[in-house]
Amino acid sequence: GENVEQHPSTLSVQEGDSAVIKCTYSDSASNYFPWYKQELGKRPQLIIDIRSNVGEKKDQRIAVTLNKTAKHFSLHITETQPEDSAVYFCAASWSGGYQKVTFGTGTKLQVIP
Amino acid sequence: KAGVTQTPRYLIKTRGQQVTLSCSPISGHRSVSWYQQTPGQGLQFLFEYFSETQRNKGNFPGRFSGRQFSNSRSEMNVSTLELGDSALYLCASSLGTGSTNEKLFFGSGTQLSVL
Numbered sequence: 001g002e003n004v005e006q007h008p009s010t011l012s013v014q015e016g017d018s019a020v021i022k023c024t025y026s027d028s029a030s031n032y033f034p035w036y037k038q039e040l041g042k043r044p045q046l047i048i049d050i051r052s053n054v055g056e057k058k059d060q061r062i063a064v065t066l067n068k069t070a071k072h073f074s075l076h077i078t079e080t081q082p083e084d085s086a087v088y089f090c091a092a093s094w095s096g097g098y099q100k101v102t103f104g105t106g107t108k109l110q111v112i113p
Numbered sequence: 114k115a116g117v118t119q120t121p122r123y124l125i126k127t128r129g130q131q132v133t134l135s136c137s138p139i140s141g142h143r144s145v146s147w148y149q150q151t152p153g154q155g156l157q158f159l160f161e162y163f164s165e166t167q168r169n170k171g172n173f174p175g176r177f178s179g180r181q182f183s184n185s186r187s188e189m190n191v192s193t194l195e196l197g198d199s200a201l202y203l204c205a206s207s208l209g210t211g212s213t214n215e216k217l218f219f220g221s222g223t224q225l226s227v228l
Binding site (some may be wrong): 037045049098100102103104 | 155156
């Protein structure tokens, strides 16, 4: 089955700096890669996603890149703000997998004011 | 539109007991997935239901089971509870139609503590 590895497990950055979280996946059939943000005590929420036919996607301060050959994808947050502090999960799935989404183990991001 | 609702919010049980958790999806969503969240392990897929049928199952023992009703509400049952079952159980709903991957909408979860 699919396996998703996520690094680092914790990340501390100064406010205004950039943060990068990296993930690798094992199943070449995976074609959908969402990222979820979970603030303390709250439910995970989708913040951005990318499909395998796209190499990069941006949404304001957030961007995701995908390297299908290397089976790597990354989340980039620029100009970090204290409200970006949360746990971020990468995930992978494939269109025939009926919503079976494999998540990484999460990255706890702390933005220091 | 109301979000995904999970009940109860907290549960405390003892080893050997069984427990039933409930999830009401967003209106119009027919797919309900269940995940177990533990510190350091992330979210682990339990199973997914669509139109009262289990379409996919994760690598959990048979003590974990679920079902879905005609109104798309879903229940998850864990029998013969073990200490290691202590976790936050999240359900997520999505439209579930078609072959394209869809955004998951999560509930707030049920925090299960097994003593």
